[in-house]
Amino acid sequence: MMKSAEQKQTGLSDKQKDIIQKFAALGSLVVLIVVFALTSPAFFTLNNGMTIALQVTSIALLGIGATCVIITGGIDLSVGSVLALGGVVAALCVKELGMPVPLGMVLGILTGTVCGLINGIAVTKFKLPPFIATLGMMLIARGVALEITGARAVSGLGESFGELGNGALFRMVTIGDDGFPTVTFPGIPYPVILMIVIALAVGYMLYRSVLGRHIYAVGSNADAARLSGVNVSKVVNFTYILSGTLAGLTGCVLMSRLVTAQPNEGVSYELDAIASAVIGGTSLIGGVGTISGTLIGSFVIGILRNGLNMNGVSAFTQQIIIGVVILGTVWIDQLRNRR
Numbered sequence: 001m002m003k004s005a006e007q008k009q010t011g012l013s014d015k016q017k018d019i020i021q022k023f024a025a026l027g028s029l030v031v032l033i034v035v036f037a038l039t040s041p042a043f044f045t046l047n048n049g050m051t052i053a054l055q056v057t058s059i060a061l062l063g064i065g066a067t068c069v070i071i072t073g074g075i076d077l078s079v080g081s082v083l084a085l086g087g088v089v090a091a092l093c094v095k096e097l098g099m100p101v102p103l104g105m106v107l108g109i110l111t112g113t114v115c116g117l118i119n120g121i122a123v124t125k126f127k128l129p130p131f132i133a134t135l136g137m138m139l140i141a142r143g144v145a146l147e148i149t150g151a152r153a154v155s156g157l158g159e160s161f162g163e164l165g166n167g168a169l170f171r172m173v174t175i176g177d178d179g180f181p182t183v184t185f186p187g188i189p190y191p192v193i194l195m196i197v198i199a200l201a202v203g204y205m206l207y208r209s210v211l212g213r214h215i216y217a218v219g220s221n222a223d224a225a226r227l228s229g230v231n232v233s234k235v236v237n238f239t240y241i242l243s244g245t246l247a248g249l250t251g252c253v254l255m256s257r258l259v260t261a262q263p264n265e266g267v268s269y270e271l272d273a274i275a276s277a278v279i280g281g282t283s284l285i286g287g288v289g290t291i292s293g294t295l296i297g298s299f300v301i302g303i304l305r306n307g308l309n310m311n312g313v314s315a316f317t318q319q320i321i322i323g324v325v326i327l328g329t330v331w332i333d334q335l336r337n338r339r
Contacts, residue, residue: 017076025280025296032234032300034169036246036307050186053197054257057191058083061250063280063294065243070277071206071219072239073286074130079247080269081141084262086112086248088145091154094161101160105256109248116140116244120237138270145263154261162284164190165256184245191253196247203291215239219286276301276328285334 037044062079069076073281090108093099099107117135123134168187176182178300206212217225226232250269255261278284279300301322308318 012197013047014201014295018123021139025293025300028279029104029296029300029303032307033301034189036303040307040310043307048306050189052299052302052306052334055306057189057274058250058254059272060195060284060295060298061198061241061253062269063245063276063298064199064245064289064291065239066270066273067238067277067282067289067294068206068215068281069130069201069243069315070274070282070284071215071286071289072236073222074236074239075134075274075284076119076125076240076243077131077134077270078115078137078141079243079250079273080117080266081138081145082244082247083251083254083269084111084264085115085141085145085251087255087265088154088261088263090151090182090252091157091161091255092148095154095157100302101158105164105252108252109245112244112246112248112251114244115174115247116241117237119244120195120240123240124233124236142263149261149263151263153263155259157259157261159259162256163258165253169193177231189256194249194253194316199291199295202242204289211235218288219288222289271326272301275322277327278326278333284330 009148033044040217041050044292050170054064062083065079086108088223089111093104093107094101097104118131119134119137122128122136123166167190169190170185171183171187172185173181190288197294206215216224216234217228217230218235222232225235251266254265258265276297277289279297280288280290281293281297282294304325305318308321313321
């Protein structure tokens, strides 16, 4: 009765608000595509589309993890550093220890999982504020990545290490009359396929499973969820573990694309992840958020960067513009929550 009275007062249900927010983000995405297509002839091409999709995968994978954490009312500032640590661990396992590439990357992903678990324990067992706990992990993971590599890039990893980041499904290559290969269709990059599969899996978990309902319940009201029999600590731990695991995976994909492991990679990626979630409608106070909205938010950031690059906007100005976008979306989120 109380909920229906609130809905009558505002005129919109929570579901309707989510749909409006998602379509607002989608509308912004369409506007950006139209503007950049008109200002740059090379923007609306297949090759540039693939470039954007590849650039977006890192933001989207981190954003998916960030969405789950934020829905519970938390925040994860460590994903950029965990990304770097996971990537360099995978590279060192392959180069220094002679491990097969798949095994090295599994260990890199598990490194992210361990970092996420430590974050979860710090928040649930030691009762540290998520901001402080993950800020500490951000510094620790970056420091470890720099220490184990001597602050130098890990190179000479071989072509097999770059297969995950640079390979593509359905790539078509023909041999011309001159005997040289010509790419007739670039194919669907493996990172894009990975992004879609993970988005579908996590989306299904959030919307169709008991665990997903518990995640939303914890974010809406942790005390009420606890009284209803939800193990709040386990749910919160799971979201941080998922975020850390996806950060480790993103690190492996990114280092594979570069075929070089950079311990300084991933700086400020946590801001992109949080921004993609908020642009897509995830509320910073918890309890509200969708994976589809986060994907839209990721493409908004990716297309904004790509279009600004094509129009010759400097990297410094891009930072200002994206910063304004982040501030604007958070402000809109706060206004929505007050209403």
